[in-house]
Structures are given as C-alpha cells and as structure tokens.
Amino acid sequence: MTRIRLLAAVLMLATTAASGWLARGWFEDSQRLTAQSVIEQSIAAAMARESEIASAIEARLAELKANERIIDRGIIREIEKPIYQRVCLEPRLVRLLNDAAAGRAPAAADVADAMPNDTATAD
Structure with missing residues (x-):
C-alpha cells in the first residue's frame, strides 16, 4: 500500500508540475499577445498621425506650386504695365x-x- 501511495504522490506531484508548466506557458503567451497588440496599436496610431502630417504637407506644397505660377504670371503682367514703358x-x-x-x-x-x-x- 505504501508503494501505491508513493506512486500516487509522485503522480500527483508530476501532474501539479506539468499543470504549473502549462499555466506558466499560457501566462507568458498572454503577456506576449498583450505586448504585440499594444505595439500594433501604437504603430497604427503613428501611421495615422504621419498620414495626417503627410497630407497637410502635400496640400501646402500644392498651394506653393500654385503660388509660383501666380507669381510668374504677375511678373509677366507687370512688364506689360505702362510704368515700364x-x-x-x-x-x-x-x-x-x-x-x-x-x-x-x-x-x-x-x-x-x-x-x-x-x-x-x-x-
């Protein structure tokens, strides 16, 4: 009987160790998943912020190009003004x-x- 108790105790100890090992793996996987989702969220937020900045810069550059054309036309008009005659x-x-x-x-x-x-x- 003592052998059976000893075997049951060893089996219970092995089951407890295996369960602890398995639970620890689940816990670490949960932490990794949480860290990965936080990283993905921060990347998405940074990309959204940079997209807004890029669209603002593109709009400003489009305005500057339009201003350059207007300036060129203005210079042509000034040459034709009577003050230069x-x-x-x-x-x-x-x-x-x-x-x-x-x-x-x-x-x-x-x-x-x-x-x-x-x-x-x-x-």
Whole structure:
C-alpha cells in the first residue's frame, strides 16, 4: 500500500508540475499577445498621425506650386504695365538705353548730356 501511495504522490506531484508548466506557458503567451497588440496599436496610431502630417504637407506644397505660377504670371503682367514703358524718361535717356540694349556706342551728344560735369572721361 505504501508503494501505491508513493506512486500516487509522485503522480500527483508530476501532474501539479506539468499543470504549473502549462499555466506558466499560457501566462507568458498572454503577456506576449498583450505586448504585440499594444505595439500594433501604437504603430497604427503613428501611421495615422504621419498620414495626417503627410497630407497637410502635400496640400501646402500644392498651394506653393500654385503660388509660383501666380507669381510668374504677375511678373509677366507687370512688364506689360505702362510704368515700364517710356513715360518718365527723357528721349535722350531712352536713346541711351536703346543703344546699350543693341550693343551700339551712343552718340557723343547723348553721352555728354547724360554724364555729370565732374565725371571723368575714358580717355
């Protein structure tokens, strides 16, 4: 009878150890699953935040491109405005500017009139 009791005690001890081992495995798996779900949630939150930031940046870049086009058109319009035409300049200054644009030497009378009296000559 003592042998049966001893065998039952050993069997009970082995069953308890196996049950503890199995319960510990379930507990560790539960912790890993919880950690994995927290990681996935934080990744999803970060991706959502970055998606919002990226869409805001793309919208801003689209606005900037539109502004660049408007600026270019504005410059073209300013060139055509009458302030850039011959309104304020005297005819001799317009001749000097036209000669400079064409690469010609200006007439001596225009140069003498355009230069101040104390300006040195190129001689």
